[in-house]
Amino acid sequence: MTSIRRGRRTRLLAAASAALLLTAACTGGESDDGKDAAAGYDPAATVTLTWWTGQTSEAQKVAEGLAADYHAAHPNVTIKTSPGAPTTDDLLTKLSAGFAGGSYPDISYAFGNWAGDLAASGKTQDLTGFVADPSFAWTEMPAAARTVATSNGKVIGVPALVDNLALIYNKKLFDAAGLAYPTDDWTWEQFREAARKLTDPATGTYGTAYSVSGSEDTTWHLWPLLWQNGGKILEGTKPAFNSEAGVKALETLRVMAVDDKSMYLDQTDEKYGPLFNSGHVGMILSGPWALLDIKDAKLDYGVTALPGVNGDHQTVSGPDLWVLFDHEDANRAGASRDFIKWLTSAQIDAKWNLAVGNLPLRSSEESTPEFAAYVKEYPGGQKFFDNLANAKQARPTVAGYEVMSRNVGDGIAKVLQGAASPKEALDEAARKSADALEN
CATH class of the missing domain: 3.40.190.10 (Periplasmic binding protein-like II)
Structure with missing residues (x-):
């Protein structure tokens, strides 16, 4: 069984350089006019999304399988899935270069401590209203994870993984x-x-x-x-x-x-x-x-x-994120939101995080057979899940x-x-x- 992403908590040695690239990208970013990136979204439109998963090996195969499952249920949405970079650490530099060159994905995995710099790029969607819809069940996700997904009062992504020390x-x-x-x-x-x-x-x-x-x-x-x-x-x-x-x-x-x-x-x-x-x-x-x-x-x-x-x-808590980016295309923005809502639902997350040995994203998953199997396979898993209650503060999401x-x-x-x-x-x-x- 393989964990989602590589060895935990290494980080980009060129972080300062990447942050400078993000700052440069921000100067050419879109103005914050308050417009919803998905306004006018047509769920029946034919759309191709690019998803940088940040995964390799077996976890990448799981991601590809889930993308195929979503496409089977939504034939008009094609999801091009790739790790995005050789390692998860390299994604920040790859995204930074993509912002400068105008070539970046619709969805990317990101470490939570990148949230402030990614938000400053001017390329992220504002998901505040999207996650506030009761059907998303935003409050089922740990408070610290929700905080890390928020920068300057705006939600820029959805938790992809939750954890704690x-x-x-x-x-x-x-x-x-x-x-x-x-x-x-x-x-x-x-x-x-x-x-x-x-x-x-x-x-x-x-x-x-x-x-x-x-x-x-x-x-x-x-x-x-x-x-x-x-x-x-x-x-x-x-x-x-x-x-x-x-x-x-x-x-x-x-x-x-x-x-x-x-x-x-x-x-x-x-x-x-x-x-x-x-x-x-x-x-x-x-x-x-x-x-x-x-x-x-x-x-x-x-x-x-x-x-x-x-x-x-x-x-x-070190929650990582699915960050959604704005390409000034309402159908791409709306389709990316629908896919991430599906991916992070209790039913599908059990096939994603729990299936590969990580904590569930949602409190409602504690009663699932998949969670019971997880804590049986990994003694101590219940303790880590309970310890999320001790994650009362979050690392700052600032540039x-x-x-x-x-x-x-x-x-x-x-x-x-x-x-x-x-x-x-x-x-x-x-x-x-x-x-x-x-x-």
């Missing part, structure tokens, strides 16, 4: 160390103490792990700690993560990495998962995508909510988030490798990010 632990290592398993009520102090006791230099075993690649994987793991401590990522469009709450959050991680040496520091984003699966890391903060590889490793594991601060166990993320990620990496203090690193990241966020 939780604590996954190796029961065998806990048993060997004589430690009680983590619970949903754990504090970060308990997490730190367990990580210290699980660490064994003689066997190359670490209590926990963290990415220091400087990618979004590095950055978004800090946000739950920031929120639990009462902090904000932004205040308007100005950096706010370098507050006292932000410093405290990063210090929580620093002591494990630098003082305790109980944290494996992954330079690539790609190593800590396999190390956990092989029994060399006791706990990881990861998402439901990790369950697929854990299943293959036949690991005895458990899942709990993230450790918390004063009973606050907020997590971060410049990608640049800010890289700056914050670089700062976190410096701190965890002992090269800077939390205050120094976060202040530097805030200074570097200010211009990108205000432009």
Whole structure:
């Protein structure tokens, strides 16, 4: 069974360049005249849509099958389906170039943290009224996912995948160390103490792990700690993560990495998962995508909510999107909306996300046979589904988030490798990010 999309949370190294391309595209974009892109849509019109799925391998075959199913029910709509780019990461650059050259799809997969830059391109449809129709059942999707699909008050896409971070632990290592398993009520102090006791230099075993690649994987793991401590990522469009709450959050991680040496520091984003699966890391903060590889490793594991601060166990959700683009053709706009409404319906999503090992998009899917099969195949899946309730805030959907993320990620990496203090690193990241966020 193959997850929708590639290894989770790597990100485009050329994000800053892509953001600049998007900014350039925006200068030549359409004016915001408030006109509905689908006004005058004729459902019987013959239409060809281009769908960049962001998928490869088996997941792409599933997407192609679903496109064929839709065409069979709607013979007047042909959907040209392709991954869109060699990897999901490459889609942002491909879209940026397409905006500049006037060649871009009707629908594309997009990471949620691209939403602000894509909205700024001037090429997205405004779906606010579309999703507000009761037949869409917008509120069945998690609040954080709906927020990420919204930029400057306008809905630009529909969630394609929902997830969140939780604590996954190796029961065998806990048993060997004589430690009680983590619970949903754990504090970060308990997490730190367990990580210290699980660490064994003689066997190359670490209590926990963290990415220091400087990618979004590095950055978004800090946000739950920031929120639990009462902090904000932004205040308007100005950096706010370098507050006292932000410093405290990063210090929580620093002591494990630098003082305790109980944290494996992954330079690539790609190593800590396999190390956990092989029994060399006791706990990881990861998402439901990790369950697929854990299943293959036949690991005895458990899942709990993230450790918390004063009973606050907020997590971060990384919902990805189906972004719909405007080609000044009402029939293409309307047909793309109808297809995405169909694709993200409870009935079809069970054949898409649940079929390939991801969480369901809609709360109504919890009662389906497909969800029952999912949680049976992936122990911990129910916990991740329940943990969506702890995703109470979302990453900002503003232009410049990608640049800010890289700056914050670089700062976190410096701190965890002992090269800077939390205050120094976060202040530097805030200074570097200010211009990108205000432009």
